[in-house]
Amino acid sequence: MNSSSGKSYMSTASSSVLWKAGGDVVADQFPAGLRVLVVDDDPTCLMILEKMLKSCQYNVTKCNRAETALSMLRENRNGFDIVISDVHMPDMDGFKLLEHIGLEMDLPVIMMSADDGKNVVMKGVTHGACDYLIKPVRIEALKNIWQHVVRKRKNEWKDFEQSGSVEEGDRQPKQSEDADYSSSANEGNWKSSKRRKDDEDENDERDDTSTLKKPRVVWSVELHQQFVAAVNQLGIEKAVPKKILELMNVPGLTRENVASHLQKYRLYLRRLSGVSQHPSNLNNSFMNPQDATFGPLDLQALAATGQLPAQSLATLQAAGLGRSTAKSGIPMPLVDQRNIFSFENPKLRFGEAQQHVNNNKQMNLLHGIPTTMEPKQLAGLHHTAQSMGNMNMPVLSHGSQSSQNNPLLMQMAQPQARGQMLNDSTVGLAPRLLSPMGQPMLSNGMATNVSTRNGVPENIRAPSYNPVSQTSSMLNFPMNHTSELPGNSFPLVSTPGISSLAPKVAFREDVNSEIKGSVGFMPSYDIFNDLNQHKPQNWELQNVGMMFNTSQHSNSLQGNLDHTQSVLVQQGFASGQNRNSTVISKAMFSAGDSTGHMNAQNGNQHLNSLLVDNTVRVKSERVADAAPANLYPDHFGQEDLMSALLKQQDVIALAENNDFDFDGYSIDNIPV
């Protein structure tokens, strides 16, 4: 179905846009004919803009009301390539329009205003605008708007491609690598099998699209309503892309499409619920309005879903890890540290998470497993992730468990405003993920890593949704330990691709922090790698055996986890040594690249066992040593952990049915 729908999209796309990703189709004409919709209530400006755009040889439609523009866009989903809108309009706030467009149509939107105040411009960024023009607009500024269309398409396509190719790539190396991981023979098996399974899954989807320019899924009102109905039916917590997809039963719609849309939707809901970064809301906001149970894990999940930019993830992790404030509950590291991206929102979120988390509210993921994830950490992660940008992080709306952490993750998953929401969501994710790790350094490390990893995310675009489930597991790290996540361990996918990283990575926190939950990290987060590099500060991710149940659960995990998602990061192995988060990072990346990547980076962590995702191979020495022992702490039954973690995230019904169903989210719509 992909192929058919893809093709149709393709044709539509090609016809509508005289340009193809490869630039081979009417490339010489491009950007002529670019279909621009310009919205401004000022008739003078509108006329001038229209004339200017026409002289750039664009196909212009002008509109003086936001409502009209929106209905025009809805009626003709594929009728426009880019939208230019004024910020101040009488009938609807420009930013609101921006959000709607992002959510429903996912077109690049440029904001305009005579107001050039920093706050307004920042608002544009956080809401996902791909550019912001100051009035009076000069024609030179309009001449280049086509770049936003190209960039967006390119990213979508790339993400898509990468998720596919990654799997392929992963498979091969994986097989061989499996043998290397002596510590977890099972894991290896599991991973391979999982990967195979994933590959197969992915291939189907991928094949259709990889050969074509990824068709843009137009979320018509009807489709969106179907989507919403499906989500409501499932319950926002249990709304995993795969299930939504099944419920919707729309031919041609892929899990990735649903995943990325879900992200945006969550983000949108979050906004609606008035989540404003503030501490009290943090939890809520993080967790999709309804689910607050996402704890740190969520972050992972979110990140995993690829929405979280690698950086965020890293940041989050760092944040999370760094903070290891011993605290009951899941400490969420404050985002401050993480705020690599200093986004206000994220900050808030984290702060809140922090507050929420905590005290015994360990992530519900782990039943009875005391995960002391610091909420702060989560928060931090969250923030970071959030700020990271608009990664379309699949919002992990897991039931909110007490885990405050979750909120973080959850939030992250919310589909950020399409535009550059990246910051919001992705960043948030990253931090969150990290936070559980309680390694502050993550942020540092991550940040750095993240940036380096731009490419990675894309690859990892695994069905991103997995992360969600993963994250939950991940988050259960008893963050109290101060293990710092080696910032580098998480190779966050810096680009939108990250979002697709299925947060499958499960972190195993080291004992230090009594983290029992295993955090699932998104496979594609190189952060882990980086983390490893950093001084391993006890990432104390306990081996929550759960996550990495590699040996025990490996089978199940394997089978179910999407390749990308099942990266379980086992962080910290026992004894609070500074296990670098390499473990985590390794685990995380299911994306083919990551595998290699991680290995290299995490060297010492043998996340092998941890990796749920076959594709990602997290290797860390620590893991090796501890692996068997640490991985499955006596006190935590792996199953328990797993279930605990999984439970949190509906997205991944790992626990429930030992069937890791990570829907990879392909971050196709990651706002550029």
Place this chain on the structure above:
Amino acid sequence: MDRNRLRNQVASMRRSLFDQGYLDDQFIQLEELQDDTNPNFVEEIVTLFYNDSARLIQNIEQALNSSPIDFCKLDDYMHQFKGSSSSIGAKKVTNECTAFREYCNAENAEGSFQQVKQEYAILKRKLEVYLQTVRQASQTA
């Protein structure tokens, strides 16, 4: 020749508008947009501006006359007005708008709007004459 004379007149009027700071670069952008398909583009835009802004000015005056003054709304109007005037390159008008807005922010709107209106009226007159001359010059060809 009449035409030459007119053309010269146009040129010098235009130059002085710029020199005296009534118009800025944005006006040139408008001029550049004028072409064969839209031979009177500049005139059309200016007309549109004056028609639309008349309405805006009315709103502003109304807001100023109400008591208590809703500064928020006033700021909104001024923002619009500024956006509009800057888009046609009305430099002085735009500057006055900015100044007035600052007064508004300080919640002190006395008298300043008159200055805005004044500049607005002066420019309007000048542009009318100018554009008329332009039209004449193009017609006598």
